Amino acid sequence: MQKLNTAAQMRQMDYTAMHGKYGIQPAVLMENAGHAVAERADEYIHGWAGKDVVVVCGKGNNGGDGFVIARHIAAAGARAYVYILGQAEEYSDESQQHLSTLQAMEDDESCLLTYFGGTEREWRVLRQRLQSCQVVVDAMLGTGFHGNLREPVSSIVGLINEIAAAGALTVIAVDVPTGVNSDTGAVSGSDEEENGPLFADMTVTFGALKRGLVLYPGRTCAGHVELDAIGMPAPLLVQPEEKPAYLLQESDIAEVLVPRSPDSHKGSHGTIGIVTGCSDMAGAALMAAHGAVRSGAGKVFLRVPAQTAPYCIGRQPEIMVRGVGQGEYFTEADAVSVLDECAAWSVIAMGPGMGRHEETKAFVKAILAHGECPVVLDADALNLLAGEKDFVSSLDRQVIMTPHLAEFSRLSGLSVAEIQEDPFAAAVQFVKEWRVTLVLKGAPTLVVSAKTGNVYVNPTGNAGMACGGMGDILTGMIAAISARESRPDICSAACAGVYLHGAAGDACRRQIGSYGFTPMEVADAVPGVIRRMEEEMAVPLLQAPMILD
């Protein structure tokens, strides 16, 4: 897992490194940061030697990093044209220190300083420089940026974007691309294009990943992201923050990839009860069931309203289907027969294609109110439960809710725009109030643990998955994974489900292309993805076979 920090958490981390017991000199940390950019971008741009590079340095410490970068790339054989946006005396002590070193190099042709005042001539020269150089280093604004870009930064960003779009100019961002809010991924000028953010090819970020680098639209501006520890003491790199957020990595889901016990049987791998569907959405029920099968479920029972059953029976022979009641959708009276079976199930999933009839709401509440096994709620089950916070939060069982943005908006009462403004805050607040594990689906999907309030961001998945039915597959996957032999805790199961689902979507994109792969194909890709992960992580697929003779 990689920490995903806010600007405030970064300030605290920097402060502890410098002023707490570790006592690292501020200028040393800045030196490490600047050196890290020069080193890490070297390979990306195929070496600094012989390159003309414009380094634009803002007024804050991001600009200070730029001074260090200019010195290192000049030493590596580049010619650095350094544009300085602040007055020397405005800079922090450590930035001033690095600026003085650069000033002492001024006679050297490798490093040319311009104190940018914004005269017409200066703009003209800057444009020419940008047109003739090969690389731009964006050291204008980092974690200190908020709001909309002001001049002259705004126009410099516009100029760089324009020239980069037209030609062979590589843009390297320092810590965070200028104009991206490092906490939320919001960007400058979303409603006025001229104040838009910088689009970088590569971002070298320091100490911890920033949330704005993984959330859209900021993620689009960051390009290829590399994280450098910049010499931070190891405990600070891993120490949990007060309200932690993490980016999931493949190794994090190893918990669910433990090999099957060689003597296990179908009962060891979970009995999944999928209770969902209605007459015009039988496919959703089948897709959820298929997601469970492809994720390794021991047994999958599908319970659908009676009139949906004929469509489902026999479609997939491994799924055990029974029609409940007599109608086209579930009603409260149908709950009794399902509740009779629930006691033997490891997990229940409800919601895909269930319809939004009032009677179905009573059915869902009746199922939830009895029994102890975990429940995964998606789609219409969520729509039906909007306004039922008190009921859900007082349930004595583990609940995972998997809304997409519109469903989450209905549940939380927040508008989609409000959620997008700060999805972390909205998701964490919701989990606190509803006492459920939340899978807020989207690009990217966030998982928030009911137990800890920790946020996990999923890096896998692609826009080819924006297609009806993808979420239904995920519902079945999470249900099946939560019931695996290793019995992962509910949040780990949700994280693993989301990660595998996205990775299966990525495998489909590679094999089929960005358009037109289906939810069923994504489910079918899951076993292959698990096999690849097992091989790459050297988790044995099977225990060594016994040799009997």
Ligand SMILES: NC(=O)C1=CN([C@@H]2O[C@H](COP(=O)(O)OP(=O)(O)OC[C@H]3O[C@@H](n4cnc5c(N)ncnc54)[C@H](O)[C@@H]3O)[C@@H](O)[C@H]2O)[C@@H](O)CC1
């Ligand atoms: N010691 C530290 O704290 C370290 C900080 N580092 C660097 O320092 C950066 C953070 O430095 P700062 O806190 O000084 O912040 P920044 O350098 O990101 O930005 C601060 C400046 O931005 C201006 N600003 C804010 N919003 C603006 C807007 N909308 N339009 C135009 N100007 C705007 C502020 O007036 C201020 O002058 C990090 O991103 C990183 O690059 C690194 O050197 C590592 C060590």
Ligand SMILES: Nc1ncnc2c1ncn2[C@@H]1O[C@H](COP(=O)(O)OP(=O)(O)O)[C@@H](O)[C@H]1O
């Ligand atoms: N652009 C995207 N990038 C990554 N994942 C995506 C993208 N678009 C959709 N997905 C994923 O596809 C799934 C869509 O689920 P959902 O909207 O519930 O579909 P449905 O309700 O039709 O089943 C979610 O898991 C979501 O994260």
Ligand SMILES: [K+]
């Ligand atoms: K920057």
